[in-house]
Amino acid sequence: MPSSVLDAIRLGIWDYEPEKVESNRFDATCALPGSSEKLDILAKRLATGLPLWHPEDRRSYDDTLRAEE
Structure with missing residues (x-):
């Protein structure tokens, strides 16, 4: 079982969904x-099998609240 999207692609598994x-x-x-x-x-994140996006990631230049943390 692949541990990341990259591993899945290497194995030819194109419909892989990480846990x-x-x-x-x-x-x-x-x-x-x-x-x-x-x-x-x-x-x-991709290489280690984590989701690409975190709900608290900075999403824009004006997203100053997250940038100050």
């Missing part, structure tokens, strides 16, 4: 969407 992971089991990020920092974080 649900509670948002308290991984950190949110205040990195700007589209920034190198955000892309690095998304790549690490």
Whole structure:
């Protein structure tokens, strides 16, 4: 059984859905969407089998509440 989307693709499993992971089991990020920092974080999440999106991730430039945390 693959542990991430990348592993599934390598195995030719195109309809893979990772197991649900509670948002308290991984950190949110205040990195700007589209920034190198955000892309690095998304790549690490993908490689480790975590969901790409955390409900508390910074979603826009004006999302100052999350950026200040």
